[in-house]
Amino acid sequence: MIKFSEIKKSFLVSLWFMFLTFPIMVIRVNPIEKTVQWRWRNMMIIGIGSFLLSFVWRFMLERKESGQKKADVFGIHKISFIQRILQEPKIYIPLLIVTGVFAIVFPFIFSAYQTNIMITALMYVMLGLGLNIVVGLAGLLDLGYVAFYAVGAYSYALLNYHFGLGFWTVLPIGAVLGVIFGILLGFPVLRLRGDYLAIVTLGFGEIIRLILENWNEFSFGPSGIANIPRPGFFGIEFSLQSATNYIYYMMIGLTLFTIFVVNRLQNSRIGRAWMALREDEVACQAMGIDKTKTKLTAFALGATWAGMVGVIFAAKTTFINPASFTFLESAMILSIVVIGGMGSIIGVVIGALILILLPEYLRAFSDYRMMLFGAILVIMMVFRPQGIISNVRRTYKFQGKQQ
Amino acid sequence: MEPILDVKKLTMDFGGLRAMDHLDLDVMEKEIVALIGPNGAGKTTFFNCITGIYTPTKGDILISPPGKTRERINGLKPNHITEKGMARTFQNIRLFPNMSVLENVMIGRHCRLNSGVIGAVVKGKSTIREEKAVVEDSYKILEKIGLAEYVNETAKNLPYGAQRRLEIARAMATEPFLILLDEPAAGMNPQETRELEELIKKIRDVEGLSVLLIEHDMKIVMSLSDRIFVMDYGKKIAQGTPDEIKNNPVVIKAYLGEEVDA
Ligand SMILES: Nc1ncnc2c1ncn2[C@@H]1O[C@H](COP(=O)(O)OP(=O)(O)OP(=O)(O)O)[C@@H](O)[C@H]1O
Ligand SMILES: [Mg+2]
Numbered sequence: 001m002i003k004f005s006e007i008k009k010s011f012l013v014s015l016w017f018m019f020l021t022f023p024i025m026v027i028r029v030n031p032i033e034k035t036v037q038w039r040w041r042n043m044m045i046i047g048i049g050s051f052l053l054s055f056v057w058r059f060m061l062e063r064k065e066s067g068q069k070k071a072d073v074f075g076i077h078k079i080s081f082i083q084r085i086l087q088e089p090k091i092y093i094p095l096l097i098v099t100g101v102f103a104i105v106f107p108f109i110f111s112a113y114q115t116n117i118m119i120t121a122l123m124y125v126m127l128g129l130g131l132n133i134v135v136g137l138a139g140l141l142d143l144g145y146v147a148f149y150a151v152g153a154y155s156y157a158l159l160n161y162h163f164g165l166g167f168w169t170v171l172p173i174g175a176v177l178g179v180i181f182g183i184l185l186g187f188p189v190l191r192l193r194g195d196y197l198a199i200v201t202l203g204f205g206e207i208i209r210l211i212l213e214n215w216n217e218f219s220f221g222p223s224g225i226a227n228i229p230r231p232g233f234f235g236i237e238f239s240l241q242s243a244t245n246y247i248y249y250m251m252i253g254l255t256l257f258t259i260f261v262v263n264r265l266q267n268s269r270i271g272r273a274w275m276a277l278r279e280d281e282v283a284c285q286a287m288g289i290d291k292t293k294t295k296l297t298a299f300a301l302g303a304t305w306a307g308m309v310g311v312i313f314a315a316k317t318t319f320i321n322p323a324s325f326t327f328l329e330s331a332m333i334l335s336i337v338v339i340g341g342m343g344s345i346i347g348v349v350i351g352a353l354i355l356i357l358l359p360e361y362l363r364a365f366s367d368y369r370m371m372l373f374g375a376i377l378v379i380m381m382v383f384r385p386q387g388i389i390s391n392v393r394r395t396y397k398f399q400g401k402q403q
Numbered sequence: 404m405e406p407i408l409d410v411k412k413l414t415m416d417f418g419g420l421r422a423m424d425h426l427d428l429d430v431m432e433k434e435i436v437a438l439i440g441p442n443g444a445g446k447t448t449f450f451n452c453i454t455g456i457y458t459p460t461k462g463d464i465l466i467s468p469p470g471k472t473r474e475r476i477n478g479l480k481p482n483h484i485t486e487k488g489m490a491r492t493f494q495n496i497r498l499f500p501n502m503s504v505l506e507n508v509m510i511g512r513h514c515r516l517n518s519g520v521i522g523a524v525v526k527g528k529s530t531i532r533e534e535k536a537v538v539e540d541s542y543k544i545l546e547k548i549g550l551a552e553y554v555n556e557t558a559k560n561l562p563y564g565a566q567r568r569l570e571i572a573r574a575m576a577t578e579p580f581l582i583l584l585d586e587p588a589a590g591m592n593p594q595e596t597r598e599l600e601e602l603i604k605k606i607r608d609v610e611g612l613s614v615l616l617i618e619h620d621m622k623i624v625m626s627l628s629d630r631i632f633v634m635d636y637g638k639k640i641a642q643g644t645p646d647e648i649k650n651n652p653v654v655i656k657a658y659l660g661e662e663v664d665a
Contacts, residue, residue, distance in 0.1 A: 261524050268523030268530075269516050269537075272502075276510045279499035286454060286493075288485035288514030288577050297520060393503040395555040398542055 006058050014051035021046050064383055086346065086389075103252055107245045115248050119316060121356040122251040123309050126258050128336040128348040130305025133262065135334065136342035136391070137271060138298035139278025141198040143330050144185070144205025148178045148303040150212060150325035152310020157225040157320055158218075167231035167315050171308060178307020179300040186299035190292055193281065205330055212322040224321025231315050247316055254312070258305060263345055265301065267394065274298050275343070335373070339380055341387025350388055405467050406431050407613055408453070408489070408581055413462035415445075415452055415637075422448045424637040425462070430581060432469060435607055435614045437624045440634035441657060446617045447494055449634070450583055454491050455481040468580045486514045490574035491583035494617070496566050498573070500559035504550060507558050507569055508541035511576025541576060547610075548572040548602065564595035571602065581613045582606060588620045596620065603627055625649065633657065 025046060028037040086092055107115045127149065134142045152174035159165040159173065189200050212219045219225075230243045231250065238246055265271050273294045276284040285291050314320050332355070340351020359369050380387070406429035415423040423445045430436045438446050452459040458478050467473040468488045476484055490511075499507050516537060522530040545551045548568050553561060558569060567587055574582055584603070588596045600623055606612050618624050624631065625645045633641040633648060635657040641648060648654055 264524050264526060265520070268534075269513060269518050270520055270523050272506060272510055273513055275502055275506075276499050276513075279501060280497050282456065282481075283493065283497035283499065284510070285481040286456070286485060286491055286497075287510050287573060288482045288490075289510070290480075290482050301520065391501075393501075393506065393555070393557060395503070396505055396538055396542075398554070 006055065006062075010051050010054040010058060013054040014047045014049075017050040018043050018047045060383060107248050112241055112244045115244050116316075117357065117360050119244070119248050119251050121353050122248075122255050123312060123316075124333065124336060124356050125255050125349050125352040126251075126305050126309045127333045128340065128352045129258050129262050129345065130302050130309075131333050132302075132337050132343065132345070132348050133265070133274070134298050134302035135337050136344070136348070137266060137278065138274040138295065138302075140295065140298060141194065142201045142299075142302070143198050143327070143334065144201035144203070144208075145302070145306055145333055146325045146327070146330040147185070147205040147208040148181055148306035149310045149313070149329065150208055150322070151177050151181050151303075152307035152312075153314040153320045153324070154212060154219060154225075154310070155307070156311040156314040157228050160228060161225060167229070167311070171311050174307040174311035175304045176307070178303035178305070178310075181307070182300035182303030183296055185303075186296040190295055202327065202330075205325075205327060209322050209325050212325070219322070222321060222323070224319060224323075226319045228314050228318045228320065230318060231312075247312070251312070254308070259345055259349070266343075266345070270294075270297060335377060339376070339387055341389040341391060343391035344387065344389045347387050347389035347391070354388075404431060405473065407467055407469065408615070409463075409465040409467075410453060411463040411465070413449070413452060413464065414460045415448055415457060416460045422637050423452065423459075426634070426637070426639050428632050428639070430613050430615055432580075433607055433611055433613055434629045435603065435616060435627050437616045437618060437628040437631045438634065439618065439621075439624055439631060440640075444634040445637040446634055447585055448637075450491060450585055450617065453484075454489060454583065455479050455484045466581075482514065485577050485579075488578070488580040489583065490577040490579035490581075492567070492570040492574055492585055492587060494585040494589065496570060498558045498566055498569060500557070502558055504545065504553045504556050504558055504561065504569055505538070505541055507573050508544055508576045509537050511544075511573040512537045512541060515578055544572050544576050547605075548575070549598070564591045564599075567591065567595075568599070568602070571606075575606070575610070575612075579612060581615060583615045583617075585617045586619060587616070588618055588623055596623065599623070600627060 022043065025042040026039050028039060029035075030037065106118060110118075127145070131142065131145050134140050134145070155174050155177050156165075156167065156170040159170050165173075185201065185204050189197055192200055213222050215221070230238065231247060232238075273284070273289045274297075276287065276289060277291065277294050277298075281291065284294075313324070317324075336351045336355050337348055338351075339355065340349070341347025355373075359366070359373075362369075365372065408428075408430040410426065410428045412425045412427060413423060414421065414425055426445075426449060428436075428438070428449075438449065440446055448457065451457045453464050453476075455476070455478075462477075464476050465473055466476055466487065466489065474487075476487065479487075499510060502510070516533055518530045518533050542551065542554065545554060548571060550565060550568055550572060553565060553569075558566065561569060567590075571582070571584065571587065587603070588599055591599060603614060603616070603623075604627065607614055614627075616624070616627065628645055631641075631643065631645060631648045632639060633651075633654050640657055641651045641654045643651070
């Protein structure tokens with residue numbers, strides 16, 4: 001398995017890296033004392049590090065390729081370890097119960113700080129599931145998803161500021177506004193796909209942000225809107241601690257609701273139409289599916305969740321400004337969908353939890369966060385392009401017949 | 404009797420290129436009609452025009468589905484034409500590769516179902532009934548086409564011949580009165596070709612559909628067709644029964660080239 005040529009290649013890579021990083025990592029000129037410091041130790045670390053990384057990389061690539069060959073030869077499709085677990089009731093039912101109990105007692109065993117992080121993670125679960133409809137199911141690469149999130153957040157902030165509307169009134173309004181903006185974006189991009197669609201949606205996201213930033217009379221510009229009330233419960237005011245707990249449980253409920261709805265949609269006539277659209281647009285139309293309608297429902301139903309989470313975001317942070325709705329946010333949500341597994345609900349849930357929680361608990365590495373993030377994305381795309389959990393097609397049983 | 408598909412003087416220009424030139428073609432009820440011609444003659448272009456993928460430059464496409472009135476379908480969107488009862492397969496297979504075989508057929512049923520977004524989420528009685536029916540109907544179609552053993556297989560993992568049959572199954576699921584097959588035997592081995600021939604016969608005799616067939620395999624064309632239309636350079640050069648076509652010097656010339664004088 002381990003071939004000499006592989007070692008040689010990795011060795012060359014490490015030499016190349018040592019050479020490239022030589023000027024910055026090894027030589028240090030002290031202009032005051034006019035001395036040059038040679039830090040050979042750094043060179044050694046880089047050499048060994050890049051050698052190992054390159055070697056592991058090659059090893060994994062080879063393993064992946066040989067695995068694929070095996071699967072091709074025997075005509076078996078690999079079902080990953082995780083999927084097998086998820087299909088075995090003896091395993092997934094206890095797992096579900098444990099997760100459920102853990103979710104319920106979470107605020108009691110952890111601090112309010114931790115609970116807040118969890119709320120954020122759950123918000124991203126919802127956002128991920130929403131974007132999953134557009135990107136994962138319908139195959140429409142939307143890089144401006146954050147726009148709908150902003151629409152939701154500002155609708156609560158402004159409706160509350162001007163008309164004193166409460167959280168629970170605005171939550172459905174946010175969802176409806178999400179639908180409306182989804183359709184507004186959907187119409188002009190009906191004819192586009194792939195890269196072109198991505199660029200236009202990216203532009204749309206930026207336009208919304210720029211409007212919010214510059215239209216002072218409407219949105220109070222970059223200074224944002226403060227003192228947005230937290231969600232109430234039949235007029236009861238909470239202390240900060242119990243408000244956090246309240247939002248937490250509300251988020252658990254809303255997340256479950258989202259999973260329920262998205263799951264139903266996915267396994268319906270509409271969901272199948274989305275997937276057909278993703279797979280082949282021409283064949284999809286030739287099979288009698290209205291492309292326009294299908295695309296618009298995908299945009300609209302995807303944006304609904306962003307609109308709702310936007311309202312929650314405004315209520316949770318009590319302050320919003322356009323800086324919260326940059327392209328980076330769209331990229332984050334998209335990464336959740338891609339890393340979790342396009343079209344897979346559990347995948348997206350796990351993806352969101354990993355991508356939001358890990359950085360919080362790895363504060364020590366916060367300087368390298370973006371780098372790690374990029375590295376994870378690249379590694380995923382090479383070794384597991386289908387995401388952590390790939391979307392498994394539902395199987396049907398027919399009594400008295402084969403299979 | 405009125406033809407169920409009646410195409411008159413259909414013309415299609417791509418910029419300066421006339422890919423189809425005043426083409427007339429008609430299909431009667433329960434008839435198998437073949438459309439043949441050398442590569443690049445414009446056969447696929449013809450399919451694309453009558454299924455709404457291209458909008459023809461000139462001409463009329465008229466359909467009279469059994470039991471319905473005659474209408475002109477130029478410029479309709481592909482999905483509306485499928486709804487009206489014309490379904491097709493593609494020369495280069497266009498399945499939904501990552502969906503299961505059954506789901507591919509279920510997509511074909513789409514335009515005959517009604518449940519919308521609210522129905523999907525609420526999942527009331529009618530939706531449940533509809534979903535159950537679509538699974539069963541799709542399975543029945545797979546049985547008819549001989550693909551039942553693959554129900555839960557991912558479409559892209561199917562053998563080549565089975566993929567071509569799945570395209571036919573998917574088209575059948577839309578409940579067409581006329582099915583358009585674009586080179587269904589391409590790339591099939593002799594065994595698969597024979598099975599396909601049986602299947603096409605069955606589609607007409609048992610299911611009672613009309614078939615319009617583009618095919619290069621002359622054995623199939625000659626044994627199946629009631630009538631044959633021959634195209635070359637976008638024009639119709641001949642039309643008639645298999646025997647008439649076999650002995651038509653113009654056709655032989657088109658296929659064998661100018662030099663060989665038949
Ligand atoms: N979208 C298009 N744009 C420009 N030219 C096209 C287009 N589609 C087809 N053509 C041209 O029209 C002509 C007819 O093509 P068509 O695909 O209909 O031939 P065909 O009879 O189906 O051939 P084959 O037997 O090889 O499938 C060709 O010259 C082709 O290059
Ligand atoms: Mg062709």
